[in-house]
Amino acid sequence: MALIKINKVTKIYDGTAVHVRALDEVDLKIEAGEFTAIVGPSGSGKTTLLNIIGGLDVPTSGTVIVDNIDISTYKPDELVNFRLHHIGFVFQAYNLIPVFSAKENVEFIMLLQGLSKSEREKRAMELLEAVGLRDRAHNRPSELSGGQQQRVAVARALASRPSFVLADEPTANLDSATADSLLDLMENLNKDFNMTFVFSTHDQRVIDRAHRVITLHDGAVEKDESTSLKLQNS
Amino acid sequence: MILSLAWRNIWRNKRRSLIIIAAIAVGLLCGLFASAVMLGMGDSLINTTIDRDLGHIQIHTKSFEDNKLLTDTIPSAEMILSEIKAQQYVTGASARLIIEGMISSATSSGGVRITGIVPDDEINVTTIHNKLITGSYFESEETNQIVLGYKLAENLGIRERSRVVLSFQGLDGSIIYGAFRVTGIFRTESTMFDRSTVFIREDDLLTLLDSRPIYHELAVRVNSVQNVDSIYAGLQSSYGYLSVKNWKELAPELKLMDEMMGMMMNIFLGVILFALLFGITNTMLMTVLERVREFGVLMAIGMKRRRVFFMIILETIVLSFFGGIVGMIMASITIAYFSVAGIDLSAFAAGLSEFGLEAVLYPVLPIYFYASITIMILLTAVFSAVYPAIKAIRLKPATAIRTF
Numbered sequence: 298m299a300l301i302k303i304n305k306v307t308k309i310y311d312g313t314a315v316h317v318r319a320l321d322e323v324d325l326k327i328e329a330g331e332f333t334a335i336v337g338p339s340g341s342g343k344t345t346l347l348n349i350i351g352g353l354d355v356p357t358s359g360t361v362i363v364d365n366i367d368i369s370t371y372k373p374d375e376l377v378n379f380r381l382h383h384i385g386f387v388f389q390a391y392n393l394i395p396v397f398s399a400k401e402n403v404e405f406i407m408l409l410q411g412l413s414k415s416e417r418e419k420r421a422m423e424l425l426e427a428v429g430l431r432d433r434a435h436n437r438p439s440e441l442s443g444g445q446q447q448r449v450a451v452a453r454a455l456a457s458r459p460s461f462v463l464a465d466e467p468t469a470n471l472d473s474a475t476a477d478s479l480l481d482l483m484e485n486l487n488k489d490f491n492m493t494f495v496f497s498t499h500d501q502r503v504i505d506r507a508h509r510v511i512t513l514h515d516g517a518v519e520k521d522e523s524t525s526l527k528l529q530n531s
Numbered sequence: 532m533i534l535s536l537a538w539r540n541i542w543r544n545k546r547r548s549l550i551i552i553a554a555i556a557v558g559l560l561c562g563l564f565a566s567a568v569m570l571g572m573g574d575s576l577i578n579t580t581i582d583r584d585l586g587h588i589q590i591h592t593k594s595f596e597d598n599k600l601l602t603d604t605i606p607s608a609e610m611i612l613s614e615i616k617a618q619q620y621v622t623g624a625s626a627r628l629i630i631e632g633m634i635s636s637a638t639s640s641g642g643v644r645i646t647g648i649v650p651d652d653e654i655n656v657t658t659i660h661n662k663l664i665t666g667s668y669f670e671s672e673e674t675n676q677i678v679l680g681y682k683l684a685e686n687l688g689i690r691e692r693s694r695v696v697l698s699f700q701g702l703d704g705s706i707i708y709g710a711f712r713v714t715g716i717f718r719t720e721s722t723m724f725d726r727s728t729v730f731i732r733e734d735d736l737l738t739l740l741d742s743r744p745i746y747h748e749l750a751v752r753v754n755s756v757q758n759v760d761s762i763y764a765g766l767q768s769s770y771g772y773l774s775v776k777n778w779k780e781l782a783p784e785l786k787l788m789d790e791m792m793g794m795m796m797n798i799f800l801g802v803i804l805f806a807l808l809f810g811i812t813n814t815m816l817m818t819v820l821e822r823v824r825e826f827g828v829l830m831a832i833g834m835k836r837r838r839v840f841f842m843i844i845l846e847t848i849v850l851s852f853f854g855g856i857v858g859m860i861m862a863s864i865t866i867a868y869f870s871v872a873g874i875d876l877s878a879f880a881a882g883l884s885e886f887g888l889e890a891v892l893y894p895v896l897p898i899y900f901y902a903s904i905t906i907m908i909l910l911t912a913v914f915s916a917v918y919p920a921i922k923a924i925r926l927k928p929a930t931a932i933r934t935f
Contacts, residue, residue: 344933353831353929374835381833388932392828396539401532408532409833457833 299326306359334507385454389466424452444475461493555854563862566796567894586750608746623655632699636687647736666715677711680725811915827931847916855908
C-alpha cells in the first residue's frame, strides 16, 4: 500500500476575476522510503500539489489518501491534527520561531503533541545530535547560519515522528556547500531510518540526488522518472 | 512553554512593547492617583462632618426628627447616655439640647442653631475644641460663655470677649433672652457650619429655660468605622422606641457622595482603560501582521487555531498585566507618599471650605481597589486581543507561510 495515494485530484481556484485549474486530475503514488522531487516551472502546480499532500489545502475533486487515511474530506481542525502527527515540514525560509532556542524549536511540536517535558528534551537533543547541532542547542536562530537553521528545521520536522517530510525548496537560500551538507543529512535520514522525503524544488542539486523526479506542467504530471530511468537518460 | 513564548514575543520589539507598557502604566498611575484623590476628598468630607458635629451615631425621639420641637426630648436620656458610654468600642457619648434661635450683636443679628452641651462629654465626640482660632473651649467656670464660628463672628462684627444676646422660644412658648460672652471662636472646614452654629453650656441653657435636664440628641463616637455597624445594631435593638441613626442615615448626602465617588472612580478608570484598549489592540494588530508567516508555520506544523487564538490573548494579557503591575506599583508609591505628606490645596481653601473640605487632601485607595483594577486590566487585555487574534486565526497557513 502506497504511503501517499492521489486519485484524480483536481484543484480549481475560482476567484471573481480568475479561474485557475492548478491541478488537473493528477494521479500519483508515493511509497514509503522514497526520496522524491516534484519539479516544474512556476505555475505548474508544484506548490498546490505539495499543499494538498501536506493537508494545507483540500482538492476540488479527487481523493488524497495518506497513511491509509482519506484526508480530502477532512475539516480544517482535523487537518491540523493530521499534520501534527503525520507530516514534517521543511520550508525554504527555515521559519523557525525566532524567540526560541534551537532545542525549544524542536521541542515545540512535541509540546503540541502533548509529550512530557523530559521526553521532549531527550528527543530534541537526540535530533539535534543527529543533525550535528547538539552544541548549538541553546542558540537562537539569529545566532545560527542559514545552513544550521535549516538543519534545526529538519530536526523539528522529524520531532513529531512523521510518516514523511515535505520540503518546500529547502536549499533555495543556501550556498552550494551548505546545500550539499543538508542533502547529505536528508539522504542519510532516508537511508538509515527509511524516512520518506518529498521535495518541491527548482534546485538541480536536489533533482540530482532524488530517487524519483515528478515533473508537473500546467497542473498535470508530464514526466515521472525513477533513478534507473534518470541514469539511462543521462 | 506557551507562557514563555508569550513573554519572549513581547520583547521581540522592545521599543513598541515599552511604549505600550508605559502608556498602560502612566494611564493607571494617573487614573489610580486621581481616584485616590477623589476618595480622599470623600473621606475628608465624611470624616470632617463626623468629627465636627455628627459623630458616628445619633439618637433622637422620632417626633424630634420631624418637628424639631423643644418639647421632643429623649426620656431617661442621662441613663441611656451612661449605658452607651459603658459599651465596648464607644469612645465618647454626648447629650445635646438643641434650639433654633437668634443671635444679636450690637450691630447685627441672624438665625443660629443653639447647641447646649456638656463640654467634658462633647470633646470625646467632636473636635470643635481643636478648631479654635482664638479663645478657649469652656475652660473657665464663668457662666454664659458662648463658642461660635469665625464666619458668624465676622457677620456679627464681634470678637473674643464680645457680648451677644441669644433669643429663643421657651418651653411655655414665651421668648427668652440671654446675654453671653464670646470665649472661643472656631474655624472648621465648613463655612456653613461656622456661620450657623453656636455652642453654650447645657447648664446655662437649662437655667434660661428654667427646666430640669432635658436632651434632644445623643451623639455617639465609636473607636473605628468598622465597629459602627455593630454598635448601631445594638443601640437599635435596645432603644427601638427612639430613632437611632448612623452617619449614613443622618447625612444621606454623604452616603450618596461616597457612592458617587466610587462610581466616578470606576467610570474614570473605565474611560482610561477604554482608551488604552485601542492602543493595545493597535499594538497587537501590528504584532500579528508582522508575524503572519510565523502564525502560518505554527498552524502548518500542527498548532490548532484555538491555541493560536489563546497564545495571542495570553501575549496581550502578559503585556497589559506587566504594564498594569508597573502602573500599580508607581501609583501605590505615589499614593503612599501623598497620603502622609498630603496635597496642599490651601490656595483654594476658601472654595473648599464652602464644601466642608480640608485644605490639605490625603489621597487614599483601599486595597480591594487594586484587585478590581487588576480584573479590569485583564478584561481590557482580553477585549483588546480578540480582534488581532481573530485576524491571526483567519490566516490560511498555505498562504501565510509564503508571506514575506
